[in-house]
Amino acid sequence: QRQMCIRDRIVHSGEYRKKNGQRGCVMMNNFIFENKTKVYFGKGCVGEYLPKIAAVHGDKVLLAYGGGSIKKNGVYEEVIAALEKAGKTIIEFPGIMENPTYKKVLEGTKLVKEKQVDWILAVGGGSVMDCSKAISMAAVSEKDVWDEYWAKKGVVDFEPMPLGVIVTASGTGSECNGGAVITNEEVMIKTDRDYPKCNPEFALMDPTYTYTVPTKQMVAGSFDILSHVMETYFSEPDEDNVSDDISEALMRGVITSLRAALVNPEDYTARSNLMWLSTMAENRIIKLGKKCDFECHQMEHQISAYTNCSHGCGLAVLHPVYYRHICQAGAKKFTRFAENVWKIPRNGRTDEEMAEAGVEALADFIREIGLPTTLREVGVEKKEDLKEIADSCYLVDGSYKKMTHEEILEIFLECF
Ligand code: NZQ
Ligand code: ZN
Numbered sequence: 574q575r576q577m578c579i580r581d582r583i584v585h586s587g588e589y590r591k592k593n594g595q596r597g598c599v600m601m602n603n604f605i606f607e608n609k610t611k612v613y614f615g616k617g618c619v620g621e622y623l624p625k626i627a628a629v630h631g632d633k634v635l636l637a638y639g640g641g642s643i644k645k646n647g648v649y650e651e652v653i654a655a656l657e658k659a660g661k662t663i664i665e666f667p668g669i670m671e672n673p674t675y676k677k678v679l680e681g682t683k684l685v686k687e688k689q690v691d692w693i694l695a696v697g698g699g700s701v702m703d704c705s706k707a708i709s710m711a712a713v714s715e716k717d718v719w720d721e722y723w724a725k726k727g728v729v730d731f732e733p734m735p736l737g738v739i740v741t742a743s744g745t746g747s748e749c750n751g752g753a754v755i756t757n758e759e760v761m762i763k764t765d766r767d768y769p770k771c772n773p774e775f776a777l778m779d780p781t782y783t784y785t786v787p788t789k790q791m792v793a794g795s796f797d798i799l800s801h802v803m804e805t806y807f808s809e810p811d812e813d814n815v816s817d818d819i820s821e822a823l824m825r826g827v828i829t830s831l832r833a834a835l836v837n838p839e840d841y842t843a844r845s846n847l848m849w850l851s852t853m854a855e856n857r858i859i860k861l862g863k864k865c866d867f868e869c870h871q872m873e874h875q876i877s878a879y880t881n882c883s884h885g886c887g888l889a890v891l892h893p894v895y896y897r898h899i900c901q902a903g904a905k906k907f908t909r910f911a912e913n914v915w916k917i918p919r920n921g922r923t924d925e926e927m928a929e930a931g932v933e934a935l936a937d938f939i940r941e942i943g944l945p946t947t948l949r950e951v952g953v954e955k956k957e958d959l960k961e962i963a964d965s966c967y968l969v970d971g972s973y974k975k976m977t978h979e980e981i982l983e984i985f986l987e988c989f
Contacts, residue, residue, distance in 0.1 A: 599809040601862030607769050608856055610749045614778045614849065616841070619651055619739060626775055627659035630735060631691020637666045637681065637705045639697045646785040648741060652696055664688045669697065672881055673704035675719050675757045682711040685734070692735040695773075698786075698794070699745030699884070702738050703753040706771040709733035722766060723755050729770045737775045741782045743847040744794025744885060746801060746855020748776035756878055762965065763878040765870070778852070780844040788835070792942045793885025795831040795847055799824060800869065800888045801854040803910075807899075808864040808971045811906050816859045821913045823859070826850050828914075831942060864971035869895045871967045872981060879962050880952030887951050889944035893936040894987050897929075898980065903973035904928040948988045959985040 613622045627634070634656060643649040656663055666681050685693070685708060693712075695705035711718045712734040721727045740748050747753070751771035756763040786794070806820040827850055833843035853859070872895070873887040880887075900907040904924045911917040911931030922930065936946075945951055953959065963982035968975065 599811070599864075601810055601814055602864065604861045606857065606861055608749060608772060608858075609769070609774070610772045610856075611775045612749065612778060612852070613775065615845075616779055616781050618777050618779050619648075619655060619782075623652065623655035623739075623777060624658040626737065627656055627661050630661075630737075632660075633662045633664060633688060633690045633692075635664050635666050635681070635685055635688075635690045635693045635705075635708075637669060637693060637695045637697075637701055637708070639667070639669050639671075639701050641667070642785065643696055643741060646782070648696060648739070648782055652694070652739060656694075664690055669701045669704045671700050671883065672754075672756050672763065672877055673700045673707075675707075675723075675755055675759075677704055678707040678711060678718070678755060681705070681708040685712040690734070692737070694737050694739065696739040696741060698740070698742030698790075699747045699754070702740075702745070702747040702773070703755065705736055705738070706733070706747075706751070706753040706773075707755055709736040710768075710771065719755070719757055722768070723757070723764045724762075726766060727768075729768045731770075733771055736771075736773045737777070738773045739777045739779075739782070740848065742786045742790060742794055743783055743844075743851040744797040746798070746851045746853075748773060748778065749852045749856035752855070754874065754884075761878050763874040765874065776852075778848055780841060780848045781839075783844050783848060784839050788838070789943075790883070790885075791834060791838070791847075792831065792944055793883050793889070794851070795827055795834075795885070796889050796939070796942070796944055797885040798847070798851045798854045799827045800885075800892060802827070802859065803892070804867045804870060805854075805859050805863050805865050806910070807896075807903055807906055807973060808866045810862065810864075811903075814862060816861060816863050817909075819853075820859050821909075823850055823853055824914045828938065835942065866969065866971045866973075868969045868972045868976055871969060872984070875962050875966045876948065876951065876953065876985075878965070879958065882951035886945050889939045890946060890948055890951055890988050891984065893932055893939065893946075894984050896932045896935065898984060899972060899974040900928040900932050901925060906973075907931045948985065953985075953989065956986065956989055959989065 695701045710733045738748050751769045752767040754765040802820045802823045830843045830846040833840050876887045907928030908924045911927045915934035917930050964978050
């Protein structure tokens, strides 16, 4: 311990920085790490573990799911069989839409209260998991959960209803965090909050469940993973930290595994990697000690609040343009991105030129995997609408270059 103290003093001293060629670097932020979700990963995990898990939970379970994909691919039958084996009473809550609304949260909450449900099992992608998290809070809280916990950051001083998830699509990482992104249609706001108490108790993750995800959604979900890592990576501190090293490996993993899954959608290794990469990007581990940016997510959420576009598609349109705006402010890091993620050789280029090359490699990848590149493609109809959307975006502090609503409008117009 004494040695660590001495090392700390040395590392943080100006002398150390000078000797090691560091500029006045920003140190790792302090943090508390918590992640209560127990993960069961791999082929066959639902049949093997769900009956045992269900056995130690209450009698009445709310089975929450989306628009019906689980009824077409056999997941529904497997889940029902496991719950019946454990003798559970199943209350079904179908129809959770992409970009779940607060109205849907209230509908689920009403059902939970009427039927006196004991716990919730969410089977689906990010939308089903997020909506279920909000229900798990609203089922217990006396307050209006939108006003108290989404319109502003609240304090969750109670235990939400127990929630478990079965993941059917990779992307958001919602299975291992307390994040829930809810759209309030009345006020046209889509807001994300991450409350550790909302982490699912358990997550069952069978990569074969993702074989039937439509290509467009698989690509969008994979880009969401990449975006989560980039939004974390492109923020201070920039030198010598665990997060950035892990992040580079995660980004290379998404690129390689997505290319493999596009060639063969039933490539178990590729699907397993995408599923676990998705968790690793959003289980808070890489965020530890980092400021985090997530301005691009804020912009996408508002585009989505107005157009209901797919989250990953919106991000794909915005990211390259946003990065063209900020890359010179973080040129060293964007250079590292170009070299370590895209393997672009220096060839006499300056940091500024390398930074741009990294952003262009990202833009090329987006075209290669067939994601949209304009806001028109994701449902923005008129240029004139963009000012109102830009003005509704939340401005974060973690970016290399703090945005203004005027600059967000410029970005939107360039994306149009
Ligand atoms: O609804 P069903 O019929 O199930 O179909 C879904 C939906 O149409 C389909 N799908 C899912 N698994 C499938 C499948 N189709 C065939 N086979 C399967 N195995 O995929 C479509 C999209 O599902 P959705 O859950 O909406 O996608 P995703 O996982 O990308 O979630 C997006 C939502 O999560 C939020 C987004 O903003 C958006 O609202 N996010 C949540 C985060 C979090 N909680 O940490 C972080 C993210 O940044 C993100 O904002
Ligand atoms: Zn995302």
